[in-house]
Amino acid sequence: MAYTDFDALAGEWRRWTWPVFQMTLERPAPRELLHVMPPIPLATHPDGMFVVAGFNAPEPIQPARVYDPLEDAPRVFAAATAIDPADDAALLLFVNTWGLLGVSLEPRDPRDMGQYWESVFLVRKALAELRRLSAWLQAMKDGRWSDPALPTIDVPLAKRIEAYRQRFAVDLNQRLRRSPIRLELELDTFNPLFRPKTLADVLFIHLWQHARDDDTVARRCEACGGLFFVSSTNRKRRHCSFTCKNRMTRRRRYRREQAERRLQRIATKDRIGGQKAPQVQVATKKNARQSTGRKRRA
Numbered sequence: 191m192a193y194t195d196f197d198a199l200a201g202e203w204r205r206w207t208w209p210v211f212q213m214t215l216e217r218p219a220p221r222e223l224l225h226v227m228p229p230i231p232l233a234t235h236p237d238g239m240f241v242v243a244g245f246n247a248p249e250p251i252q253p254a255r256v257y258d259p260l261e262d263a264p265r266v267f268a269a270a271t272a273i274d275p276a277d278d279a280a281l282l283l284f285v286n287t288w289g290l291l292g293v294s295l296e297p298r299d300p301r302d303m304g305q306y307w308e309s310v311f312l313v314r315k316a317l318a319e320l321r322r323l324s325a326w327l328q329a330m331k332d333g334r335w336s337d338p339a340l341p342t343i344d345v346p347l348a349k350r351i352e353a354y355r356q357r358f359a360v361d362l363n364q365r366l367r368r369s370p371i372r373l374e375l376e377l378d379t380f381n382p383l384f385r386p387k388t389l390a391d392v393l394f395i396h397l398w399q400h401a402r403d404d405d406t407v408a409r410r411c412e413a414c415g416g417l418f419f420v421s422s423t424n425r426k427r428r429h430c431s432f433t434c435k436n437r438m439t440r441r442r443r444y445r446r447e448q449a450e451r452r453l454q455r456i457a458t459k460d461r462i463g464g465q466k467a468p469q470v471q472v473a474t475k476k477n478a479r480q481s482t483g484r485k486r487r488a
């Protein structure tokens with residue numbers, strides 16, 4: 191077999207589901223979990239552990255929901271890069287929305303349906319690394335070579351761009367070494383399939399996929415503050431997802447209505463005072479409809 195046969199290596203991403211369990215942050219970790227087999231990595235770390243609610247109940251624990259992390263990769267990526275890894279409440283919200291990262295699973299661990307617990311420190315560390323690398327990539331894609339997101343390297347100015355790119359590849363490779371893409375055969379069709387194993391893999395593979403592409407840029411979502419990748423010619427897109435776009439639209443509408451109400455109050459006061467009311471933009475049909483809609487929801 192010629193090595194060039196590998197040029198034809200092709201397959202599809204296997205769709206799979208990742209569970210989201212209801213988690214609590216336990217610090218220190220419950221004593222019962224210090225002796226489970228296989229041992230939980232960093233179980234005694236002072237940062238504590240994310241533990242599934244009702245972990246010591248006899249019956250199997252059902253996830254709050256399951257979802258396809260490949261389909262939702264851009265949203266999970268935005269959520270993961272939006273949070274401050276030092277913020278425990280934000281980390282807990284993340285794992286309760288998207289599930290544990292699976293960073294404490296060893297590469298050869300057969301479990302791939304997520305776990306009931308994970309070291310807070312390891313989740314923090316993985317998300318900090320993702321945040322660091324994605325901000326670094328964003329700066330490079332934008333050509334901001336003196337951005338604080340870039341690490342300090344002791345290289346002459348002329349060679350700095352090359353050095354930053356190489357160092358980025360080394361650092362991302364370091365991370366990807368731990369989370370290889372697995373190859374599988376589809377059971378009935380024998381179609382070749384690729385699959386990540388954990389949620390953390392999905393996040394770093396997303397970064398890997400968008401690192402090379404010269405015609406995409408990384409932008410911060412105006413609603414959630416997370417990063418998303420978009421074609422560099424697409425000047426209009428400012429949100430990571432429809433969810434964030436809708437949230438922003440509602441927020442803007444709410445602010446506009448608040449401003450209009452304030453103006454209306456001033457106008458009423460002025461009329462009572464016998465003065466001429468200022469022009470207030472509230473009378474359009476569209477505004478009237480939106481106002482009532484807002485009231486019904488509130």
Ligand SMILES: [Zn+2]
Nearest residue numbers: 411414430434
């Ligand atoms: Zn967003």
